[in-house]
Amino acid sequence: MALNNTYDARPAQQETAVGAGVQILLLALLGTAIGMGPAGWVTGLVFAIATWAVLSRALHRSRLSSFGAANRVTLGRATLVGGVTALVADSFESTPPVSVLVGLTAVALVLDGVDGKVARRTGTSTALGARFDMEVDAFLILVLSVYVSMSLGPWVLLIGGMRYAFVAAARLAPWLNAPLPPSTARKTVAALQGILLLLAGADLLPHAANLGVVLLALGLLVWSFGRDVLWLWRRSRMRAMVAAEVDEVLESSVAEVLVEATRAA
Template sequence: MALNNTYDARLVQQETAVGAGLQILLLALLGTAIGMGPAGWLTGLAFAVATWAVLSRALHRSRPRSFGPANRVTLGRATLVGGVTALVADSFESSPPVTLFVGLTAVALILDGVDGKVARATGTSTPLGARFDMEVDAFLILVLSIYLSMSLGPWVMLIGGMRYAFVAAARVWPWLNAPLPPSTARKTVAALQGVFLLLAASGYLPYGPTFAVAATALALLTWSFGRDVLWLHRTSRVQDGEVEEMLELAAEREPERETVSS
């Protein structure tokens, strides 16, 4: 529903500013607790500013009446993801405390199952909220992939980069932008990515099981994306065939029209 006055618009924008403020507060707490270096601070601040700017622009375009309770949960999760991102950036200089890293990531993953339920329970589901939730998920997977790649190798980043590669490919092949049918398997694989990557990145497992967990996550994600791409390709071929049949039928009827008109 569109905004009725500037007060509502200002209030919605204030919520994104509060989110950025909470992000900076979390960075300050992390910095005090572990003595976070410049890389962690700069990355965390960049994440806070980018989240505020992108979300504010999206809200300005969609113009919702209110920010909504589900989006507040997602914004809180984004704040935690910003903290995880800062810890991963700082890990290039010093290893982050395992308990802190696992704790922040685990809470962010748990909250992933909360915002959707809140949206449905309050009747506040929106395309913006769904996209916000998806982008936070995708970025957390990317960050965990980068962190894990330092111990297992760059191949792990295929997990975090696969969704972004799909988005880039959709700019070249527009048929990839078509909506997909609901799939429990797709949702399950997506949910398992964070769990598997956190388990592998926690350091609780020996190298062999860690490698196996990450490889399983990549295999499942490759299967899920591959299945969706094949479905989209087949669907686009069917649609193209229908268009060609319509054009051929129109061409066949054209002489009949000319005969009648003459």
């Protein structure tokens, strides 16, 4: 009797479609509440469609039969990030209420610590879930840096763009793709980026204080990335030295065997 190994991706992908629908509903609520303009609508819709398409493709490739509770939390965060993205895009044409943007961002940041706990408690941690969580975090930081840059200057975009610059650099220098050891400091710095950018974006502090807050965020991020890049470079050098030593030993061994063979002949 033949076994049925057909993979059914529909249950998991249906949840991504629901997520896209909730995203559109959130945009409709924002549009009704604040009168969001075309830029916000278009950006929000593009975000919803792109998230649905990328996540559906990733689910199909990972062959997950269930979306999982933790991924549902992350999808909820992605929906909130889509709302924040729409509001930031709308801010180029008008001035949306800061309280709404701050509220959506704050909830997204709070939920950042929830999906990981849910994954561990339910035993549903997956590589896809970890990557999904990381990409949502990175995009939120990018969007917040765009928003804050409108008041403090384009240099703030360094914060949001640093992770993407690292990914691009890894294509040219493959040694940057090596796995990094777990680090509480790295996680703390990553979490602080959203908090500090949100604080500056809320505009509760004087301009000089906001500038100091964002400079602190940038300094911590440069330190964290710099430390990781240095560790990866040292690791690559060490691996290269070990490989060279192994090659040298093998060459010496082959040479000795050839000498012995010659003598025996």
